[in-house]
Amino acid sequence: MNVGLEHYLVVSGILFCLGLAGVIVRRNLLVMYMGLELMLNAANLALVAFSRFATNNLDGQVFVFFVITVAAAEVSVGLALIVALYRKRQSAHVEDLTTMKL
Amino acid sequence: MHEILFYTFALLTLVFGFLVIANPFSLNPVTSAMFLVLTIVSLAGLFVLLHAYFLAAVQILVYAGAVMVLFLFVIMLLDLKAEERRRLKAFGVVAGLSSVGAILAIFLVTLARSPLPAATPALEGGTIPLGKLLFSNYVLPFEILSVLLLVAMVGVILLSKKDLK
Numbered sequence: 001m002n003v004g005l006e007h008y009l010v011v012s013g014i015l016f017c018l019g020l021a022g023v024i025v026r027r028n029l030l031v032m033y034m035g036l037e038l039m040l041n042a043a044n045l046a047l048v049a050f051s052r053f054a055t056n057n058l059d060g061q062v063f064v065f066f067v068i069t070v071a072a073a074e075v076s077v078g079l080a081l082i083v084a085l086y087r088k089r090q091s092a093h094v095e096d097l098t099t100m101k102l
Numbered sequence: 103m104h105e106i107l108f109y110t111f112a113l114l115t116l117v118f119g120f121l122v123i124a125n126p127f128s129l130n131p132v133t134s135a136m137f138l139v140l141t142i143v144s145l146a147g148l149f150v151l152l153h154a155y156f157l158a159a160v161q162i163l164v165y166a167g168a169v170m171v172l173f174l175f176v177i178m179l180l181d182l183k184a185e186e187r188r189r190l191k192a193f194g195v196v197a198g199l200s201s202v203g204a205i206l207a208i209f210l211v212t213l214a215r216s217p218l219p220a221a222t223p224a225l226e227g228g229t230i231p232l233g234k235l236l237f238s239n240y241v242l243p244f245e246i247l248s249v250l251l252l253v254a255m256v257g258v259i260l261l262s263k264k265d266l267k
Binding site for chain 1: 104105112123124131134141142148149151152153154156157168180190195199205210219255257262
């Protein structure tokens with residue numbers, strides 16, 4: 001059986017849902033962040049697969065390059081926020097960070 | 103050969119991805135981070151199968167190198183011993199998993215019903231064509247991205263100051 005676009009898209013969809021489940025179910029900020037990384041990687045996989053099978057140019061791969069860079073910037077800012085929150089609250093657990101809850 | 107490699111890397115990616123979010127043996131963030139490294143390396147294998155060689159190298163260098171070092175650094179910086187003993191709420195787990203399952207079902211049904219283009223792969227994602235594209239068509243986004251990295255750097259330095267105003 002030939003491996004085509006749909007195989008990669010199925011893998012990408014399942015990986016995206018794993019990351020989403022991590023963000024929703026886990027309550028630790030760092031593990032939620034790792035779930036976000038999984039979701040970004042799943043989107044990257046779908047973009048590269050479309051770039052290879054559906055179009056005849058490299059635009060998808062350039063987009064993945066941008067996504068990786070933005071993700072690196074996002075991770076550094078997010079982890080700095082987590083460290084700042086931990087200094088204030090001594091916790092990296094979302095259930096302890098409910099100051100803005102009504 | 104290509105099929106065997108694809109199924110191997112796909113299975114490894116999904117199994118390691120599952121172990122990132124729900125490791126049955128420990129809820130320690132360090133093990134999650136280690137499995138995230140393995141997920142990213144298997145994804146780089148999938149990129150190689152898609153002939154995106156440069157992106158596979160960047161994936162390993164940036165993610166498995168820089169981002170994961172940052173993650174592990176922060177995990178070691180914070181003392182998360184007390185976090186491990188917390189239990190998850192059953193209602194949250196059930197509601198979250200059912201909603202995610204619904205989204206997955208929507209994905210797969212859409213994929214099964216949509217007509218996909220026939221596979222005619224002739225594209226090579228080497229460094230030279232990608233670099234030419236990056237510095238000709240995409241030179242403005244590239245420069246904006248460098249400004250974004252600068253902004254992120256300044257923001258991180260400001261956020262990590264001791265007395266945050």
